[in-house]
Amino acid sequence: xAIIFSKKCEYGIQGVLYLxxxxxxxxxxxxxxxxxxxxxxxxxxxxxxxxxxxxxIGSKKGxxxxxxxxxxSNKIKLYDVVVAIDGDGIFSQCVLGFPxxxxxxxxxVHDEWSKLIKDTYLMLNSQTVDHFKDKVTRKIHSIGLKKxxxxxxxxxx
Amino acid sequence: xAIIFSKKCEYGIQGVLYLxxxxxxxxxxxxxxxxxxxxxxxxxxxxxxxxxxxxxIGSKKGxxxxxxxxxxSNKIKLYDVVVAIDGDGIFSQCVLGFPxxxxxxxxxVHDEWSKLIKDTYLMLNSQTVDHFKDKVTRKIHSIGLKKxxxxxxxxxx
DNA sequence: CTATAATCAGATTACATTGTCTGATTTAAA
DNA sequence: TTTAAATCAGACAATGTAATCTGATTATAG
Numbered sequence: 178x179a180i181i182f183s184k185k186c187e188y189g190i191q192g193v194l195y196l197x198x199x200x201x202x203x204x205x206x207x208x209x210x211x212x213x214x215x216x217x218x219x220x221x222x223x224x225x226x227x228x229x230x231x232x233x234i235g236s237k238k239g240x241x242x243x244x245x246x247x248x249x250s251n252k253i254k255l256y257d258v259v260v261a262i263d264g265d266g267i268f269s270q271c272v273l274g275f276p277x278x279x280x281x282x283x284x285x286v287h288d289e290w291s292k293l294i295k296d297t298y299l300m301l302n303s304q305t306v307d308h309f310k311d312k313v314t315r316k317i318h319s320i321g322l323k324k325x326x327x328x329x330x331x332x333x334x
Numbered sequence: 335x336a337i338i339f340s341k342k343c344e345y346g347i348q349g350v351l352y353l354x355x356x357x358x359x360x361x362x363x364x365x366x367x368x369x370x371x372x373x374x375x376x377x378x379x380x381x382x383x384x385x386x387x388x389x390x391i392g393s394k395k396g397x398x399x400x401x402x403x404x405x406x407s408n409k410i411k412l413y414d415v416v417v418a419i420d421g422d423g424i425f426s427q428c429v430l431g432f433p434x435x436x437x438x439x440x441x442x443v444h445d446e447w448s449k450l451i452k453d454t455y456l457m458l459n460s461q462t463v464d465h466f467k468d469k470v471t472r473k474i475h476s477i478g479l480k481k482x483x484x485x486x487x488x489x490x491x
Numbered sequence: 492c493t494a495t496a497a498t499c500a501g502a503t504t505a506c507a508t509t510g511t512c513t514g515a516t517t518t519a520a521a
Numbered sequence: 522t523t524t525a526a527a528t529c530a531g532a533c534a535a536t537g538t539a540a541t542c543t544g545a546t547t548a549t550a551g
Contacts, residue, residue: 183508185509190431191430191431191432194430217509219510219512223529225528229528237518238516238517238519239517239525240517240526241520242526242528255442272339273344273348274345274347274348275348282466283459283462285455285457285458289446289450290450293443340538341539363496374539376541377541379499383500393499394497395548395549396495396546396549396550397495397496397497397548398549399498400498
């Protein structure tokens with residue numbers, strides 16, 4: 178449609194934020210992430226696999242496996258995630274496609290854009306974290322009821 | 335690929351900026367715009383037609399016709415162009431797809447993003463304008479040489 | 492008035508992104 | 522050691538965007 182991160186980026190960012198809410202080193206199965214964020218399971222799975230290769234998150238195979246945040250979210254830049262998913266091709270050219278856009282001859286959004294992407298860390302303020310932790314807890318619970326039993330997240334050893 | 339305005343938006347913005355360089359009420363044929371910006375003629379044509387319908391630019395049909403800026407570029411917001419081309423659907427939801435993103439529970443880029451899109455006017459600083467005016471003049475000249483004769487831009491009456 | 496140069500409009504094709512499906516591999520628990 | 526639950530991997534289908542093509546309409550210049 179219009180202006181946006183690619184779905185892959187968007188989903189990747191959401192996935193990382195979700196893992197951040199769960200806390201460092203908490204292993205969470207894709208199933209839960211996909212259900213909560215309403216993203217096709219196989220799709221988010223692929224994306225998270227890619228982020229694993231880039232050491233932004235980690236994964237644990239086999240039963241009770243899943244993904245977990247590999248470093249604190251206030252150390253993860255939006256830039257890191259976007260580059261890990263889609264490469265840095267986009268950042269080598271002007272957002273508006275303005276020819277020869279540069280510090281000297283900037284397009285109308287030159288400075289603000291670089292700043293937005295490169296200086297933003299993927300962290301939420303504490304008020305927001307609390308709000309979503311509550312929500313996630315409720316949601317996991319309701320998902321749990323709909324399914325036979327269920328995999329709970331647990332700490333990595 | 336990654337993060338970006340849709341091509342339609344990007345081209346539309348470039349078109350408006352190009353018309354801005356030519357000055358208010360200067361009629362410029364699509365051919366020139368397409369050649370200079372290296373955009374498929376029919377594609378940019380369609381996009382500019384859309385912007386005409388939204389009164390951001392104007393058009394003049396027939397021989398010596400073309401498009402022209404309908405109001406000063408410092409009155410045209412990035413937001414206006416994007417909405418004219420792709421609708422405001424995108425602005426009704428979070429850029430990151432963060433659920434329930436709001437002023438109270440903001441995603442990591444909530445404030446900066448709104449500001450970037452809604453407060454930016456499609457104008458270039460005077461240094462940049464001078465730089466590109468020179469460039470455009472040279473380019474038009476070289477295009478002119480490659481073709482038999484050529485349509486020059488002229489003022490609307 | 493006629494020829495020409497431009498916008499306008501719709502249908503169609505090409506391509507990239509998004510999403511789905513199937514199966515292999517790994518690992519923990521019983 | 523067997524079973525089940527998870528990641529991992531690749532091929533494929535569906536969708537939407539980008540680009541092209543063809544032709545109609547409009548208006549100016551001569």
